[in-house]
Amino acid sequence: MSHHRGSSFQSNDLFPREIDIEVCLKTLKIYQKLEGDVNCVVWDASLVLAKYLETMCQHRADFLSGLKVLELGSGLGVVGLTAATLGAQVTLSDLPETLPLLRLNINENKTKISSMGGYAIAESLIWGDNTSEILKEEFDMVVLADCVYYEEALEPLIETLKSLTNTFNKKPIIYLTQELRDSEIQKQLWESFHEKISEIFYIEQVPEEQQHANYRSSDIILLRLNKK
Numbered sequence: 496m497s498h499h500r501g502s503s504f505q506s507n508d509l510f511p512r513e514i515d516i517e518v519c520l521k522t523l524k525i526y527q528k529l530e531g532d533v534n535c536v537v538w539d540a541s542l543v544l545a546k547y548l549e550t551m552c553q554h555r556a557d558f559l560s561g562l563k564v565l566e567l568g569s570g571l572g573v574v575g576l577t578a579a580t581l582g583a584q585v586t587l588s589d590l591p592e593t594l595p596l597l598r599l600n601i602n603e604n605k606t607k608i609s610s611m612g613g614y615a616i617a618e619s620l621i622w623g624d625n626t627s628e629i630l631k632e633e634f635d636m637v638v639l640a641d642c643v644y645y646e647e648a649l650e651p652l653i654e655t656l657k658s659l660t661n662t663f664n665k666k667p668i669i670y671l672t673q674e675l676r677d678s679e680i681q682k683q684l685w686e687s688f689h690e691k692i693s694e695i696f697y698i699e700q701v702p703e704e705q706q707h708a709n710y711r712s713s714d715i716i717l718l719r720l721n722k723k
């Protein structure tokens with residue numbers, strides 16, 4: 496791979512990771528960064544969510560076909576790219592500085608995605624920014640993995656989830672995964688998030704036995720949220 500124009504990484508900063516989507520016999524190639532901040536590697540919570548979407552498609556082949564899906568805090572894009580390969584029209588989103596690598600990953604996988612009838616683009620969406628054009632669109636589903644991680648971003652993230660579901664028409668279903676970490680700060684953050692979203696959403700926890708047999712874990716929680 497050559498140097499990617501306009502971005503802040505060189506080809507030797509990156510290493511690929513392959514992720515099989517068994518249900519449609521495709522393999523995603525995701526570039527990760529050798530060094531960097533939280534958005535440089537694939538987090539386990541994103542694999543659990545991506546594989547859950549795949550499992551749902553195994554039960555019902557059209558589970559994602561043609562659906563408009565938004566991913567928040569996409570990072571390297573595993574969840575959104577999986578949804579697109581399973582036939583969804585996906586907008587992946589994250590902070591502006593993460594977009595070059597996210598777009599590289601979309602580009603790397605675009606032939607597989609289009610061969611399955613899916614579509615993927617990446618846009619900036621900073622949580623709590625109520626002026627974002629994305630919030631004017633209607634989605635069938637919102638997905639997010641491992642985004643309850645930053646104390647200062649907790650309220651803005653909830654604000655964005657609220658805006659996305661505050662429509663008169665379609666109210667998207669939300670699937671989220673979160674790795675429950677041991678530190679006191681992370682435990683309190685998760686408790687606080689859970690308490691706040693329970694005022695706005697009906698929350699169902701997806702039992703481990705309904706998840707992918709090899710990609711589930713007792714310390715990664717998978718929730719389905721519906722606006723009250």
Ligand SMILES: C[S@@+](CC[C@H](N)C(=O)[O-])C[C@H]1O[C@@H](n2cnc3c(N)ncnc32)[C@H](O)[C@@H]1O
Pocket residue numbers: 533534536537538539540541542567568569570571572573588589590593620621622639640641642644645648651
């Ligand atoms: C722990 S990473 C998880 C990434 C990816 N979902 C995964 O599971 O591999 C959290 C992601 O949230 C993004 N993020 C953090 N604060 C944000 C904010 N205020 N607005 C939008 N995205 C944010 C980060 O850039 C990062 O990609």
